[in-house]
Structure formats: structure tokens, C-alpha cells
Amino acid sequence: MDPLWATIAEFWWIGPATIGTGALGWLGLRRERRERRRRIELDAARLELRTAKRDAATARAAVRVARTELDRLQAERATGRASATDVAAARRQLDRATDEVRVATATARSRRAHVTAARAALPAAGDDAHLPVARMMRAHDEIIARWMTYETDPARLIAFPAMTDARQPLTAAFLAADKAAREQRPASAHARVTPAQFTAYRDAVAAAGRAFAVAEAEAWRQARAAGDAPARPQPGDPDARTTGAPVREQWTIIAQSLTQTALARGTEALARVVSARTSPVVSDAASSGTASADDGAAGDPDAGGGRRVWPVPRRPRA
The missing domain is CATH 1.20.1270 (Substrate Binding Domain Of Dnak; Chain:A; Domain 2)
Known part of the structure; x- marks a missing residue:
């Protein structure tokens, strides 16, 4: 038997096994990524909880250090090697460290609640x-x-x-x-x-x-x-235009109101401009008309009431 075919017959299973292993590994990696996306909020909450616990531990250690420093300064104050100012500063430092412990402890409790909420809100697989x-x-x-x-x-x-x-x-x-x-x-x-x-x-x-x-x-x-928008609708608001009306209807009312206001303002402005432009013309026309009438009445003896009377031609005799 040919050695090549003998080798193939003996190790034929290596190819399918490699392909199967690769497919299983790819499916497992895909499932792991999907599971990571599903649990990302829970993992983030746990990370925050660990950070909060570490901060709380650091704050408690700072309190112990501040208390020890205050005790040392008080002892030195008794022997005259520390002043009252140093003791007061150490006491203030202890108070600040104590406040930091309270904040860090409250933050840790809050982060623990976030972990519980994230676990409860964990979506189902495939959702x-x-x-x-x-x-x-x-x-x-x-x-x-x-x-x-x-x-x-x-x-x-x-x-x-x-x-x-x-x-x-x-x-x-x-x-x-x-x-x-x-x-x-x-x-x-x-x-x-x-x-x-x-x-x-x-x-x-x-x-x-x-x-x-x-x-x-x-x-x-x-x-x-x-005055460009109505008040937000409140429970028991007697104004039927906004209370219980759909959002689109409310904005239709607002748009109509604003349009009417803009038109009214524009009309008023246009009327003022037209009035300002026509007032000098009317005054000039009235004054010139009065002057013409006076001139006609004074210069023409046949004029009556400022009107010029033309003579009527007579027919010739036969």
C-alpha cells in the first residue's frame, strides 16, 4: 500500500477534529461575548461596589491615622512641645476624616443597592x-x-x-x-x-x-x-385648552396664539408706518388747496365760492 495513502487512512480524523474544535471555540466565544453584553450593567455595578469598599477602607484608615495624630499632639501639648493651634488643626483633620468615612460608607451602601437592582434587571438570554x-x-x-x-x-x-x-x-x-x-x-x-x-x-x-x-x-x-407660552397643565387645571388635551393639540393652540399675536403686532406696526408717511402729504395737499381757493376768489369777480365761471357764447342774430 502506498505510504501516503496509509498515512491519510491513519490520520484522517485530524482534519474534522480541527474544524470541529474551531467551530466550537467560535461558538463559545460568541456566547461569551453575548453573555458579557447581557451582564455589563451588573459587572459595572460590582466594579463600583468594589471601588466604594476600597474608598471606605481608605477613609477608615485615614480616621485612625488622624485620631492617633491628635492623641500624640495632645500628649505633647501637656508637656509643652505642641501648641493649642496644632491640637486644633489635628482635631479639624479628624473631623474631616470622619466626614469622609460617613460619605464613603453611604456610597458603599448605595453601590450595593445598585448591584441588587442590576441583578434584578438582568435581561433574559437572547433579549x-x-x-x-x-x-x-x-x-x-x-x-x-x-x-x-x-x-x-x-x-x-x-x-x-x-x-x-x-x-x-x-x-x-x-x-x-x-x-x-x-x-x-x-x-x-x-x-x-x-x-x-x-x-x-x-x-x-x-x-x-x-x-x-x-x-x-x-x-x-x-x-x-x-407671555409666549401657557403654563404647564396642572392637576385640576380649569383651562380646558391645555388640561387633558393631546400634546399636538396643545402646540396647535400655541402656534395659533403666537401667529395671531405676530399678525396683530405686524398690523399695528404697518399702520404706524403708513400713518407716518401719509400725514405730511395730507397736510401739504390741504394747505395748497386752501391757497388756490383764496386766490381764485380774490382775482376773479365772477368766481363763486372759489370756482371759476366761464362765459357762455351767444348765438349770432340772423
């Missing part, structure tokens, strides 16, 4: 629509869409100019927060994201949402003060 990164990207898109309504809706653009004016401090703060969120935004919902990157993007989206809410409240306040 790509509710993955943490996709959910954060949708929340970011909603903030941008809410702001874009002030750019594209004519009624809102007229009633709330502060929302599109970057010179307004609160609007500028929102634009800066949105820019930071865009910089932290992943390329897609299936992009590879580390827990630290997810935490940074989540915090940036939350900051952008808070900044937008503050800027929107200020824009509404300015619009209400200028």
Missing part, C-alpha cells in the same frame, strides 16, 4: 432589545429627540428661543453635557464595552438628562414671563 448598552443608547436618543423638537417645531422655536440659544448658560451646559455623552457613546449596541466604559457612558447620559431638564424648565419660565 437583545433590552441589553444595558442598547437601553442607554435609547435613553440618550430620547434626550436628543426632545431637544430637537425645539429646533424643528415652529411653535416651540418661537415660544422657547432659549432652548436653541447657546449663549444661554443652562443651554450651553446641556450642550456640553450632550457632547460628553456623545464622546462616550459606543459605536453600536453590540460593540465591545468594558464595565468602566459603560459606567462612564451611563453617568454622561444621566448628566445630560439632568442638564436638559434644568434648561427646559428655565426656557419655560422665560416663555411664561414673556
Whole structure:
């Protein structure tokens, strides 16, 4: 038997085994990536909890050091080698360290609650629509869409100019927060994201949402003060134009009101301009007409009431 065929017959299983191993490894890697995307929020919460615990431990160690330093200075104060100022400074340092421990302990409790919430909100396997990164990207898109309504809706653009004016401090703060969120935004919902990157993007989206809410409240306040927008509908509001009406109907009412106001102001301005232009012409015409009538009455004996009377020609006799 040919040695080549003998070798192939003996080791024929190596090729299929290699292909099968590669396929299993690729499937396992894909499953691991999907599981990592599903648990990214939980992993980020656990990372924050570990950081908070480390900060709390560091703060407690700082308290022990500050207390030891205070005891040393108090002992030296008794022997005259330390002043009362040094003791007071050490006591203030101990108070600051104690406050840091309280803050770090509260932060650790909060992070522990976040871990519990992230574990409860863990999406089911295969539910790509509710993955943490996709959910954060949708929340970011909603903030941008809410702001874009002030750019594209004519009624809102007229009633709330502060929302599109970057010179307004609160609007500028929102634009800066949105820019930071865009910089932290992943390329897609299936992009590879580390827990630290997810935490940074989540915090940036939350900051952008808070900044937008503050800027929107200020824009509404300015619009209400200028009389360009109605008050927000409140429970039990007797005004049937806004209470219980759909959002589109409310903005239709606002647009009609603003259009009527603009037309009224434009009509008043046009009337003032026309009046200012025609007043000198009317005065000149009246004065010239009076002068002509006086001249006619004085120079023509046949004139009656300022009108010139022409003689009637007589027929010749036959």
C-alpha cells in the first residue's frame, strides 16, 4: 500500500477534529461575548461596589491615622512641645476624616443597592432589545429627540428661543453635557464595552438628562414671563385648552396664539408706518388747496365760492 495513502487512512480524523474544535471555540466565544453584553450593567455595578469598599477602607484608615495624630499632639501639648493651634488643626483633620468615612460608607451602601437592582434587571438570554448598552443608547436618543423638537417645531422655536440659544448658560451646559455623552457613546449596541466604559457612558447620559431638564424648565419660565407660552397643565387645571388635551393639540393652540399675536403686532406696526408717511402729504395737499381757493376768489369777480365761471357764447342774430 502506498505510504501516503496509509498515512491519510491513519490520520484522517485530524482534519474534522480541527474544524470541529474551531467551530466550537467560535461558538463559545460568541456566547461569551453575548453573555458579557447581557451582564455589563451588573459587572459595572460590582466594579463600583468594589471601588466604594476600597474608598471606605481608605477613609477608615485615614480616621485612625488622624485620631492617633491628635492623641500624640495632645500628649505633647501637656508637656509643652505642641501648641493649642496644632491640637486644633489635628482635631479639624479628624473631623474631616470622619466626614469622609460617613460619605464613603453611604456610597458603599448605595453601590450595593445598585448591584441588587442590576441583578434584578438582568435581561433574559437572547433579549437583545433590552441589553444595558442598547437601553442607554435609547435613553440618550430620547434626550436628543426632545431637544430637537425645539429646533424643528415652529411653535416651540418661537415660544422657547432659549432652548436653541447657546449663549444661554443652562443651554450651553446641556450642550456640553450632550457632547460628553456623545464622546462616550459606543459605536453600536453590540460593540465591545468594558464595565468602566459603560459606567462612564451611563453617568454622561444621566448628566445630560439632568442638564436638559434644568434648561427646559428655565426656557419655560422665560416663555411664561414673556407671555409666549401657557403654563404647564396642572392637576385640576380649569383651562380646558391645555388640561387633558393631546400634546399636538396643545402646540396647535400655541402656534395659533403666537401667529395671531405676530399678525396683530405686524398690523399695528404697518399702520404706524403708513400713518407716518401719509400725514405730511395730507397736510401739504390741504394747505395748497386752501391757497388756490383764496386766490381764485380774490382775482376773479365772477368766481363763486372759489370756482371759476366761464362765459357762455351767444348765438349770432340772423
